[in-house]
Amino acid sequence: MTTRNLFSFFTLLFSLFFFNAFSQNGGNNVGQIHGNFETINQYYNPDTAIGAPPVPEKLLSSSFANIIFNRGNFTAGARFESYLNVLQGIDSKYNGTGIPYKYASYQIDNIGVTVGNFYEQFGSGMIFRSYEARSLGIDNAMEGVRVTLTPIKGIYLKGIVGKQRLFFSQGPGIVRGIDGEININELHPRLDSLKTRLTIGGSFVSKYQKDDDPTYNLPENVGAYAGRFNLYHGRFTMAGEYAYKINDPNSSNNFIYKPGQGAILALGYSKKGLGISLSGKMIDNMDYRSDRTASLNNLTMSYLPALSKQHTYNLAATLYPYGTQPNGEMGIQADIIYKIKKKSRLGGKYGTLFNFNYSRIHSLNKEAYPSINDPDSTRMGYKTNYLSVGDEVYFEDINLEITKKINKKWKAKAAGFLFIYNMEVIQGLGGKGTVYANVVVLDVSYKIKPKHAVRVEAQHLSTDQDQGSWATLLAEYTFSPNWFVAVMDQYNYGNKYEEKQLHYPIGTFGYTKGGNRIMLSYGRQRAGIFCVGGVCRNVPASNGVTLSITSSF
Amino acid sequence: MKLSIILLVIGSFVTTPLFTPTSTIPSVKIKTMDGQSFDTATISNDGNPIIISFWATWCSPCKKELNNIAEVYEDWVDETGVKLIAVSIDDSRNASKVAPYVNGQAWEYEVLLDPNYDFKRAMNVNNVPHTFLIDGKGNIVWQHNSYSEGDEIELYELVKKLANGEEISH
Incomplete structure (x- = not known):
């Protein structure tokens, strides 16, 4: 994003705030601003014994702040991010500062519109999930448009189009998708009183990426579809999803033309004092990204x-x-x-x-x-x-x-x-x-x-x-x-x-007040695989001081 | 240009009361444990206080907090009319384990599912556990990140204040 765009965006955001503020004369209905902030700063000592390399910058610092403005049905928000430079273990292409996430959205009656950046998930996410896991360096936010529609109670439709975030820019592929969900019980009051509850849903997603490969004739549009259900009956639950992806030669599957498929099924039984959950899963050639040559955690569309x-x-x-x-x-x-x-x-x-x-x-x-x-x-x-x-x-x-x-x-x-x-x-x-x-x-x-x-x-x-x-x-x-x-x-x-x-000693001291938290730690950290949600990253060994502050307001 | 933006931001906070001092719960569409759609703006408790606690099945301090409160929850409800809403941020890896855990532990809380963090983001939660206290008018009056043994004592003092109609200073 150019500085000029950035400036116009801010001007728009702030003029909105001030327009609201003054026009309402400081009354009760002027809107709300809230946000959160995090900064993690680590000073690295070289430690050859544990394999912690010297860090030329000595001090690395990653921070972000979200600001959200709300008024009635209108919401706008932005996230400032800074990687000066990014912490060890996170992709170094996160570099510098910027505002990679900004959006405005409103909801009127049964239609909701979001323009700018957004996160979305269809079903379990097997063919589409855009999400963030900041501590792992994952953020495949969409930049584009999302429309949600509830034609009648019980029917929920979503449509999306956009490109996915890749560090401080977007990937080459265009992602289009629709998702529909029907909650059978919400359709009619008589169904709503039933003990058995059923939701069914389906989605279709397609990505477009130009084929400029000299060797292969690659599909430029790659579609995937999925169907799902959730069934609840008293103490029993059952949920499943099946997904199919057409041929999608990519660097993960060694450019083969085989279609992909995935299926998950989960059964649950629970009562006071007892909970049982059983699940099974099959995944075959389901790596699905908005760039066929992307790797690691970049530009993923499927969440597995x-x-x-x-x-x-x-x-x-x-x-x-x-x-x-x-x-x-x-x-x-x-x-x-x-x-x-x-x-x-x-x-x-x-x-x-x-x-x-x-x-x-x-x-x-x-x-x-x-x-x-x-x-x-x-x-x-x-x-x-x-x-x-x-x-x-x-x-x-x-x-x-x-x-x-x-x-x-x-x-x-x-x-x-x-x-x-x-x-x-x-x-x-x-x-x-x-x-x-x-x-x-x-x-x-x-x-x-x-x-x-x-x-x-x-x-x-x-x-x-x-x-x-x-x-x-x-x-x-x-x-x-x-x-x-x-x-x-x-x-x-x-x-x-x-x-x-070797020993890996570490000491941590923390102070929390309300939504603020300050943490200071000193010592050796072992190399390991650090996971949040369902995804992991390799963290290299390090030795040093870490100061982190998180805050919500 | 950057300076002007900074001035604008500072200005907007200094020139009170341009914005309401408290926030209310934003409207986000998530789901209940039995798959019904739920608009978070409709969270209410007949004018009584509400606790919203963000947690996950993989988060030990979160479970410790909610299990400790569960032991005294009946008394809290009787004495103050408070309601606790536990918002699970488990994504599709663990979502199917939420109901078995909640029922297995016999929690009496209302449980909501936020698998793609939409509500978490709207409430500016950095990490779990993160607990909010909402007064009878729907204003978010207090929040706390993380959990240590005994944190529920302070929380309950505040709940009692709200139930008695006292103000909570930030």
Whole structure:
């Protein structure tokens, strides 16, 4: 965006504010301004032992601020971002400062219009999701137009057109899409009183990108469609979505002309004290982006989260987390929550909570053609039989967490995890093989006074592969509602190379007041895979001081 | 030019009261746990206070906060008429685990699903847990980011103030 555009945008925004402010004479209806802010600043020390390289700038700083203006049905907003320079571990193409996100929207009766940047998701996101995960450096916001329409209660239609954000500009492809959803029960009051509730939906998305490839004759318009349903009946729920994408040769699938497909199905049962969820998923050649040559997390249209539990304890969460293989996988997951009643013999005074989770992901059973350029196959790559599971195990995770409040002062949580992690496939590291690891965690907290608490976390990961075994100890003291201090040490004592049997100590101090939070930490951070929502990024090892401030107003 | 923009921004805050000092809940269309569409601007509680808490199934402090409040929630409701709305930001990776968790824990809260963060963004939430307190007129009067053991004590003091018709200073 040019400076001139930027200036006109601001002039427009502020003249709107002032027009409103003065015309309404400071009354109650002048509109609202609110926003949020974050800045993360890290000073890096070189530390060759852990593999933290010298950082020429020494200090790296990433910040953003959102400002939203609301008045009645009208909303306008903008986000300022600055990467001077971007933190280690986030793509360095986030560089400099700018206002990459700005929009205006209004809603009148049954029509809503957004112009500028927006985020949107169709169904589970298998063929379209634009979203942001700032801490991972993901932002594929649309720049264009969105219209939503509710012709009658119970029917929801959306249409979008635009280009996706790529750092401080847009990708080359144009994305068009429509989505419709019918909530059967909302259609008529008599249906609304039914115990069974049903929602059905469908979407169609297409991207256009010019074909200037010298070798292949590539489709310039690539369409994908999906259908879904959500069914609720008392304690039971069932949800599913199927998606199909026409041939979309791209750098992720090695430019094959095979169409892609994906299916997910989730079943749930829950009542007081018991929750069960079972799900299954198949993904085949579903990497879908608005630039066929994009890689990493750039310009993704399809959102294909991992079908496994997202862990929070750091040895279980950041060493061997699964990442979806968009070119083919089959997986299942079961998650069971069971709470033993309060005041029972096993449950004690406060009850005991069990959470069991199992997931296993396999390759897809693919039958490859003798050669990728086999004339009989017309570069289809491979054949798959529907719902046919391959032999290769990508990932398995069996885990159990037990949470118990012992009395008013003591709480304890114990957890165990068994992982199978196919490093070669998941991280694309040839020769690394498969890691078999198990983790145990004990997490105890003690309330000294109602507002003072101490928490200690001991974790152990044991494995003979990769970096060997780890132990982690964390102690945290919180003084509600404002202060906290924590120290943690991770020790790679089982590394087969003696010079890598290192400690990673780090101390953190935090102050929170209202919507403001300031955090200061100093120490070593282990290299790892950091995940938010369903997506992960590799964070390199670092040593230094980090100061972060977040604020909402 | 940049200076003029900065001056405008500062001006807009200094020349009070150009804007209302408090915010209300913006209108965002999200869903309830059983798939019904829900407009967040319709959140109300017959003039009684409302707590809105953003959480996720993968967020330990969030679950700790909501489980701690769950133990005393019945008393809170009896004494002040407060209502807690728990907004899950679980995306499609974990969305199907929300209802089993909520029911398994027997939470009495109203639960809303915000899988693409539309409501989170509109409320300017940086990260979870983030808790808002709304007075009987629908004004957002207090907010708090993060959770430590005992934070619910301060929250409940404020809820009681609101229920007694007292003002909460920022």
